[in-house]
Structure formats: structure tokens, C-alpha cells
Amino acid sequence: MSTEAPRGSAGWPLYEVFVRGKRGLNHVHVGSLHAADERMALTNARDLYTRRNEGVSIWVVRSDAITASTPDEKDPFFSPSGDKVYRHPTFYAIPDDVPHI
């Protein structure tokens, strides 16, 4: 991944935008935008991503502040969970006549 500060429109950094759709839901990534500072990033995010009441709360975070795993699904990073089928409820055979389980 790029660790250098994103080049930007007139040197404005890139921000990632996360929106909470309504109370009770997580913030979800919706896209990115350039802004001169955090306040502008927030107001621009409101204008760009919530024109139709899509959100009750917005987070903006500079793209270069995010640390990410590599995207490959075969990445060894995720292998610790790959072979542990016993972590899933379907691993356990329970007779059909046992109720409520």
C-alpha cells in the first residue's frame, strides 16, 4: 500500500468517508474525497454522501492514516482462522430431536 501522503488536488489530502445510516448501525465506508482540512472534509462529505438523508453521523479519516492488510484472500495473514472449522456452530452434529439448539 502507499504510505506516502496522497498527492492531491492542489495539495489537498485524501479522506475516506464513513457514514452511519441510522442509529443502531455501524459506520460504513462510502467513498473518498479531497479536502483542505478536517472540517472541510466533514462538510463536503455531508454534501456529497448524504444528500438524501443517508446518514445520521459521518467519520472522515485521512487515507494515509489507515493501516491495511493485503487484499489477497489467500494471504497467510488470514490463515489462523482458515482451518478452525470447530469455531462454527455447524461443526457440531446434534440429533434432530433436541429442541432449541
Place this chain on the structure above:
Amino acid sequence: MTVTDGAGGSDGATALPELSAHFDATIAHDQRIEPRDWMPDGYRATLVRQIAQHAHSEIIGMQPEGEWITKAPSLRRKAILFAKVQDEAGHGLYLYSAAETLGIDRAELTERLLEGRQKYSSIFNYPTLSFADVGVIGWFVDGAAICNQVPLCRSSYGPYARSMVRICKEESFHQRQGYELLLTMMRGTQKQRAQVQDAVDRWWWPSLMMFGPPDDDSPNSAQSMAWKIKRHSNDELRQRFVDMTVPQAERLGVTLPDPELRWNEERGRHDFGTPDFTELMRVIKGDGPCNAQRMARRTKAHQDGAWVREAAAAHAAKQTAHQQEGSAA
């Protein structure tokens, strides 16, 4: 997102044939390619070109209708038009955001547009002569855009597909406001009905050209479809648009200006005439009625906004410096 920018996965650790096989398998399984996945250079270049052209079209597309904001006949129509033009700006920005995940900066894309190295849709090089044009643009141009864009919601490149989902939701308002505007005018005076028919006559063929050249003359289509960037051919989408629009025209009470247009019982679809593709090529090359005007205005807006961009950056730098002084003290 640029976090996921660039060439992750192609750092030399994995051999090219393996990366390529993994990419092909992802496409074959109808899974999405995400920004940091390895992808062929051609795939990346095709996406940058297509997404940038799409983004530029949204931004230039603000102009033909924007002209009517101050001349809209009522406060209601003015508010609707404002919201629509604002949406076009938003669509452009969603798409620039998607393009940036491919490792290109949007300032660079703007530069390429202004230098004429990247194109926008030919449709926006036609003039809006009466307020009926605003309605017909919503009905035809946004209708055609919906035909084109709904399949793109399943495009193989994740960020592009996700942008299209947002855009399609909003295009529906665009098309409906246009059709409703026309219904209203058709209930008006004889002169208003004539204006609607005139706008239909002028916009019909350019709208059909929006789907691009015919399949046997569309050099990039086959590869784009193999990569599942595109899901349907130009001619198939054009046919869908005609089939969708004919009954709407009947209901509205206007005539589509094509003597060859008729229902084909056997095919279960409409037969229709061939758009003048030499006109399409001419307009794409820059010789449409409004090409020069559109580019001049876009360039002026960019230049006029330069001091705002610079001032905001200077202000931000100053604030940061103040904060650093504060924390040092």
C-alpha cells in the same frame, strides 16, 4: 480508497502467471476485483479511461441543464433542477473517487479533460433550446444512462460497481422529474406541446448515439465484456432503450422521429432506424454544436476556482502550524 491504492500484490513476490491466473479465476467466479488486487495493465487502463470519461460526462453534463436554473418557470422547477444538477456534480465525484483507487489522482484527470486528452459523452455537446429540453434530457438522456448503468452495478471492478449503485438510485429521480415535466407541458398550450415535440425530435437520435458505435465497429467492447467491466453490448442496450421508451412516448402523446420504428412481432422487440454514426464520430472529435462552449466554460470554472483551492490549502497549513506551535509550547 487510496489506502488500497496502486500495485499491492505485484511487489514481485508472486510470479506473474500465478497472479494472472488468480485474476482470471476471480473474474470467472463473478467475484469483484478490489483496488489492491493484481490486475493486468490493460484492465487498469481500460477502467481509468472508462471511469474518467464517465466522471467527466457527469461534470460537463451539469452545463446544458444548468443554463435553465435561472430561467425555470417556477420555484418548484428551479429547486428540482438545482437538486438534479447538484446530483450530477455528486456523480462525477463518486466516479473520480472510484478512479483514484486505480492509482490516478483526480487533479490529473481534470488536467487530461482540459487538455482534450480524455473525452466526455457526446450528448452534452447539443444545446438546450427550450425548457422542454430539460424534460427530454431527464427522460431520454437519463433514461439511456440508466440502461447503460444498471448493468454496470455488477461490473467486475468493485469501486466502480459501488459508485454505480449510488448513481442509479439517484438517476431514477432524474428520469421521473423529466417525464413529469413533459406530462405537465403536454397538458398545457398548443405551443407548449409543440415545444415538447420539437425537443423530442432534436434529442432522439443523439440519445441513441449515447450507446456508442454499433457492435461490429466497437473495438474495445469484446475485451471489456470478457473482463466483465461491461455486461451487455452497445446494440443490445440501444435496443432495450428503444423498447422501454416507445410506450412512454405513446402515453405522453409525442412521435419519435424515426419512420422505420415499428413493433416486430417475431422478435418481440422494436425495429428501428440506424443513428447517423458519422455525426457521432464528428461530435466526439470536437465538431459538435457546443463542444467549444462546454470546454471553455469548464476551463474557466477551473481557473476561476484556483484561488479558492490555494486559499483553503494555505488556511489549512496555517492551522496546522498553529496547532504544532501550541503543542510545542
